Structures are given as structure tokens and as C-alpha cells.
Amino acid sequence: MGAASRGIVAVRSLLALLTLTIACGAEPPSTLGVRNGGLAPCPSTPNCVHTAYPDEAGSPAPFLLDLVAEEAWPLVGEVVASMPRTRLIEQTAVYIHAEAVSRFFRFIDDLELLLLPAEAGEPQRIIVRSASRIGRTDFGVNAHRVEWLRARLREEGVIR
Numbered sequence: 006m007g008a009a010s011r012g013i014v015a016v017r018s019l020l021a022l023l024t025l026t027i028a029c030g031a032e033p034p035s036t037l038g039v040r041n042g043g044l045a046p047c048p049s050t051p052n053c054v055h056t057a058y059p060d061e062a063g064s065p066a067p068f069l070l071d072l073v074a075e076e077a078w079p080l081v082g083e084v085v086a087s088m089p090r091t092r093l094i095e096q097t098a099v100y101i102h103a104e105a106v107s108r109f110f111r112f113i114d115d116l117e118l119l120l121l122p123a124e125a126g127e128p129q130r131i132i133v134r135s136a137s138r139i140g141r142t143d144f145g146v147n148a149h150r151v152e153w154l155r156a157r158l159r160e161e162g163v164i165r
Contacts, residue, residue, distance in 0.1 A: 031113060031138040031139050033104075033115065033138070034115070037102060037115060037117065038102070038117075039099070039100050042121075043057060043119065043132065044057065044117050044119050044132060045134070046058070047134070047136060048136075050140075050141045050142070051141070051142050051143070052140055052141060052142055053134070053135065053136035053143075053147060054133075054134070054135050054136075054147040054148045054150075054151050055132070055133075055134045056068065056132050056134070056151065057132040057134075063148075065133075065148070065151055065152065067121075067130040067131060067132050068132075068155060068158060068164040069127075069128045069129075069130055069164055069165045070128050070129040070130070070131065070164055070165075071128070071162060071163060071164055071165045072162065072163055074120055074129050077129075077163045077164075078098070078099075078120055080158075080161055080163050081118060081120075081131065081158065081163060082096045084154065084157050084158055084161060085101055085103050085118070085154070086103070087157075088103070088105065088116075088150070088154070090105060090106045090107070090108065091103050091104065091105045091106075091116065092104050092106075099120040099121075100117070101116075101117065101119075102116070103115075103116040103117075104116070105135075107146065112137060112138070112140065113138050114135060114136060114138065114143070114146065114147060114150070115134075115135070115136055115138065116150065117133070117134045117135075118131050118132070118133050118134075119132050128165070133151050133154065135150050135151050
């Protein structure tokens with residue numbers, strides 16, 4: 006490979022790295038937060054998991070509280086904050102938003118939890134949405150994150 010070819014490869018590599026660096030720091034989507042009593046639905050790309058739609062193929066069920074909300078919700082926030090490479094951004098009386106950073110490429114995923122009021126004869130529920138900010142696929146990372154969170158909250162006695 007000649008010097009010119011090596012130079013072109015180096016420039017292309019640098020541009021790819023710059024593009025990746027810019028993409029990893031993507032701005033939070035405007036769809037974050039509570040809207041109409043729920044969380045935004047997942048986009049059509051397979052890089053999002055949402056527990057509010059358990060009847061859809063592959064969608065996990067919402068989390069059912071095993072404690073009263075006043076005891077459970079602070080513990081939920083603590084567990085979310087303890088997740089690897091995760092930073093708690095916002096916690097209110099019913100909503101949590103955290104950013105999770107991927108291990109290798111430093112991509113940011115948004116993790117949202119919403120505490121819903123109890124329905125007749127049912128325990129209170131938490132719906133969870135975990136979504137990649139960029140890209141088309143997540144290789145199952147968001148689904149794994151939601152199930153890891155479910156397992157930890159069960160261990161803590163917060164959910165059933």
C-alpha cells in the first residue's frame with residue numbers, strides 16, 4: 006500500500022471515528038417524559054423495549070409492585086442508580102429517567118420508568134421503556150437491561 010493509500014485510509018478512519026463520537030453523544034429525544042399518562046411508544050426499529058404493551062410479540066410485562074409505592078419508589082431509584090454505566094437524570098414522585106452508556110462504543114440509551122396508579126383489584130404497576138438513541142438495532146441490550154432491572158427489583162422485594 007502506497008503512502009497516498011495509507012493517507013486516504015487514515016482520513017477515512019478519522020472521519021468514521023468522528024462520526025461515531027458525535028453520534029454517541031446524541032441529544033436526548035424530545036419524546037422523553039410522561040405524556041398523556043404514559044411513556045412514548047417504541048419506534049418501529051428493534052432497539053427499544055416497552056412494558057406497557059405486553060400483548061405485542063416479545064414485549065415483557067409491566068412490573069407489579071409488592072410494596073406500597075411510598076416504600077417501593079425510592080428503592081427503585083436506588084436500584085436504577087446502581088446499574089452499571091447508568092446515570093440517574095431525573096426522579097419525581099412517579100417518573101424516573103436514566104441514561105445508560107454502552108460498554109464499548111459509548112452509545113447512550115434512555116431508561117424510563119413510570120409508576121402508574123392502582124387499578125381496581127390490581128397492584129400498582131411500573132411501566133419501563135428502554136431505548137437506544139441512535140441506530141437500528143441494539144443486539145438485545147435494552148431487553149437485557151429491563152430483565153436485569155426486573156430481577157434486581159424482585160431480589161429487593163420491590164416487585165413480584
